[in-house]
Amino acid sequence: MANKYDNLCIAVTGLNANDNPGPGMAVIRSLKEYFGDSLRIVGLSYESLEPGIYLRDYVNKTYQVPYPTEGTAALLERLTYINQRENLDLIIPNFDSELFNFIKTAPQLQQMGIATYLPTQQQLALRDKVHLKDFGTKHGFYVPADHKLYTADDLQKAAADFGFPMVIKGKFYEAYVVYTMDQALKAFHQLNATWGVPVIAQQYIKGNEINIAALGNGKGDNISLVAMRKLYITDKGKAWAGVTIKDDKLTQLAGNFALATNWKGGYEMEIMSTAEGHLYILEVNPRFPAWIYLTAAAGQNQPAALTKMALGEVVEPYTDYQAGKLFVRYSWDHIADIADFQQISAMGEL
Known part of the structure; x- marks a missing residue:
């Protein structure tokens, strides 16, 4: 491997590895395989029980970062602190919901010597679930028809247009194929509570x-x-x-x-x-x-x-x-110490 990649330090988000896994651990595994043992991986976590925090063979050190809803100033302040200790070369964010903040702070990160490789805000918006049908129509792609749902009443129109089954999707994550109005209402309320509106009803293909x-x-x-x-x-x-x-x-x-x-x-x-x-x-x-x-x-x-x-x-x-x-994919019980959990929970780093 070329020397210029020795001792790289890369920060990665998305360390959850449950039944709806984040991409972080797979990204880290790919990087480790290519760049070898000199690569230092810094995990950026949101929750204290993200499995990647405790997988020490892959993640050298983990820092908790503020939730995306806390905005760019909080993120930048935390990343400045982390960079002072780790001297980061690159950050690879892996969650849809955090990309807006990382794209917005990319110029400041660049000034700190931290690279990113991200789409623009305009590119991000183009493929948003809310805009995807319009994007497809404009560029000649096949995209299922959809309805934006702001209230439970909006489901009536979607059901009249699409019939059942149809797909109910969260703004950022999760999708359910529903076969009855009761299932559709349950999915709407669940996704609205988790991700907010609009919830998207999509024609089933x-x-x-x-x-x-x-x-x-x-x-x-x-x-x-x-x-x-x-x-x-x-x-x-x-x-x-x-x-x-x-x-x-x-x-x-x-x-x-x-x-x-x-x-x-x-x-x-x-x-x-x-x-x-x-x-x-x-x-x-x-x-x-x-x-x-x-x-x-x-x-x-x-x-x-x-x-x-x-x-x-x-x-x-x-x-x-x-x-x-x-x-x-498989599940595997990783054993850690409660002291590690207490430290990441209390101190925000491990």
Whole structure:
């Protein structure tokens, strides 16, 4: 490995690894595999029980950071403190809800010597669930019809238009396929309580679910692209097993998205491939997915490529990856000491 990457220090968020895992641990695993033992990983956590905090083989030190709702000033103050102790080279945020603040503080972080590789606020807004249908119409993508729900009464109109089943989605996370009005109301209230309004009702599209993990260079091209078909899906709609596949239509779709948005950074497209051969974009997530380690296993280590691009290196686009690489997620009880939990809870670092 080139010496210039020795002793890198990278901060990563998204350390939760429950049944709805954050991408953080998979990003860290990819980085460790590429950059080796000299890489120092600083975890940025929101909760004291995020498993990554206690996985010391992967995360060297963890600091709690303020919730996104506390705004950019609180985040910047905390990152300044962390940087004074860690001398960070790069931050890779992995949650949709925190991206606004990280994008906004990126210029100040740059002045502190901390690189980021993130989309612009405009790019972030384009693919927002609230705007996705309009974006699809403008650029010729298949996107399911949707309704923005501000009150429970709005469900009547959505049900009249879409019938059942339909999909009820949170503004940032979570989606439920509902088959009755009772289920729809329950999902609406649950998502409204968690993420606020609008909640989105989306037309249900039947087909095979495919995800694409990609890395845009901010100039209309993808540096990397790996497609995966879900083999096992949890009740939260998360892939618990999947296999890499190759399809020129998927490559073209992601290429068209990168061209339409000039996307900069990692992103994930959730696609439904219908019997008629149409590729519907269900969602575009503005960061790496939780299954991102599969890209490294298939021959395109996207977190490592993003790191090199963020640090100013010109990275040539990948041209190939291995189809038929399978991932199966599993649960594992990690044993830690209550003193560690008490320290991160009381002191905000471990």
